[in-house]
Amino acid sequence: MLQVGAGKTYSVPSAAAAAAQSGDVIKISAGDYRGDVASWNASNLTICGVGGRARLFADGKNAQGKGIWVVSGSNITIDSMEFHNATVPDENGAGIRAQNGGYLRIINSGFFNNQNGILSNAGSSTINIERSEFARNGLGDGYTHNIYIGQIDKLTVSASYFHEAKIGHNLKSRARESVIENSYFMDGPTGTSSYLADFPNGGKVVLKGNMFHKGPNADNSNAIAYGLEGLSNPTNTLDVIHNTVAVTRSGGAFFAIASGTSSVKFTANIFAGTGNQSLVTGFSVGNVAQASNVTSSASNIPGATNIASPNFWPNATLQALIGLSTVPDATYTRDAPAPYTLRTISGARKVGALQSAP
Template sequence: MSAHRSWFARALVACAILAAVTALLGWYLYRQSGRTPGELLDYADRRIDGHPVVETLAAPVMHLLRATFGAPSVADRARMGFVIPPPPPRRGASEIAPPERIPPRARVWRVSPDGPIRRIGEVARLARDGDVVEIEAGDYHQDVAVWEQARLTIRGVGGAARLLAGGRNAEGKAIWVIRNGDFDVANIDFIGARASDMNGAGIRFEGGRLRLRRCLFWNNQMGLVSSNDNPAPRSELIVEDSEFAYSYVDGQHWGHNLYVGSMRALTVTGSYFHHVGIGHLIKSRATINDIRYNRLTDEVGGRASYELEFPNGGVAQVIGNIIQQQIGTENSALVSFGAEGYKWPVNTLYIASNTLVNDHPHGGTFLRVAHGSGGVVSANNLLVGPGGYQVADRLTVVNDVRADWEDLRMPARQDYRLATTTARTAYQPLSDEFQGARLTPDAQYVHRHTTRRLTSAPAFVGALQDQPP
């Protein structure tokens, strides 16, 4: 009997040691994975789905783990809904982009709520190549349009022109469809786009060149969507001083603030992307991407997946941005590169002078790069919160600095300036063409959606040079 008890005691000790080793190994692998507990639990749910006995046995453990880590299931997240506030007040004359010079011999069309031409859709049919369309400040309800001119300037005057979809769309796609021309659009608000295919957008951009200035995209299924260039990328999208927010599709569909298909180039400057339901703040398949001096912050109530994704690689320069992931994220990585396979001849990521903030307390990854890239250069970034880099190929790091929330002024209110500065947070100068790209910032983001030129060389790591003395 004594021998039996001794064997049983040894077995219990062995089991306890095995359990402890397994727990420690699991904890180590979890920390190394860069994934959040919610992601790992979602993966486990998918693996045991369809196995009733395993599901029954695992259910109490899964419930306990989700409660412990504050990680609701996919079904629970779908029931949460997504709170969308009213859009900000319509901007007045002092808050819009200044008018640019009207080209010689251009015809000017004027749309106004009480003028001879009251419908934007009518002007879209009348305007000819090279004309200028001016839309007086005001609200325009269910006024959708398709623009197919070779060259056109469209701008709100006297304040922003606000387009409220109200259940209507052009071609089943968007409030505006812009196709195969050279367009300059300024001071227009796109609100409430819906479509039966769940891709209702403020603008559907279908080839050509489009420049946006001081525009607002709010509460659309998709903010702006571009089609793919086939067979060769030729189109270009330029976004300046604009705001994209609260893109959402009911249920579990993706609602991106900005979705860019295969095209030649994307440039985004001085813009504010925030609060998206399940989708990304920016997702771009362009071959050349220049993302500078923006604020990409999902903030409280947001449910973004990636804040910034380049699923097919390309050349991406991410310079001087504030990028923040909050606790309700649907994905653990702030920036992702090459997750769906590389398709361009050159696939290189340059990420410099950004402030990267991960508010998730239980894990995350600042940067995730799939195998097969041409390399990653990371310099003078400020990293706040848990996480690291997951880069499968060559990674060059210069003076990236880690910080905690108490090192910042008021991170709970998205004030990510350094509370104090030391030699540790000093900027390290780079050569003009460091590793093949110009990585030294010459401006910084200023809220709400604009930029300010720097009057001297950068002094600190991160996106914000306005620091305490």
């Protein structure tokens, strides 16, 4: 075990990175580490904050011209870390530049005001993100994002929070398979993101139990995009299950989907807009397999735009429409370990997110 912090064997994370060997556990004391950047080359590492999150501020420094941390080893777990203000001359600096094979797991971590939150190479690898936050990342050029995943084998995101990407996307994934569950994507009243989620090369994509808000100042009128840069993955299917999608920007579509997509299924979702959105553009809506979806006004999701205390639960009008009239309303909460509290309902699960059957 390698210990990092004041009075420990290593005073800064970069010193531990230089010493790390395969199988090591690196424990970094909570606190601020300024201008310390690192390359992690060993494999089979667990790197974790202790006593709270360890916060890394780039302060104009970078590792290998790529970001705060460059992760090249395989099978790495990063827990309870924060990455702030990564910049590089190439204008694609990342909190974490993931160029490893194997498995990378990010838990309970935060990425704030970087040119990219996470930027990954393409290759044979898997990235798993849990209970983490990505906020205000992006240079504002449309090429940098809250998170940008290359064409890897699989991306899995659960119980995580993406908001206010600067012109770029809140999530962009070229992975051959992307599974995004129980997470929260928001522009809020002032956010300027392009897509809330973008899967430019298609792939096997599952969106389940998420909340999406497209704001009035968003750069792009379409909320979620699929396959618009070419369906280059071996499997190209989109399954959208138990999500709530609220759009308060005028025009556009809830989904922009490439016409050649093999299969599109929408099941038990709420689509709430301003009244002039189409459900789908690019792909024939008649070819979407739909079951138990509800389309309504965004005004029936009254607290969706409030980042400080958001509430995606339908109001009484929409509750009655979807059979939730006996469920008491309550404010949305973002608490550990998940970013919100699911509500237990009687009987079968109804449409939309934020609920579980007993």
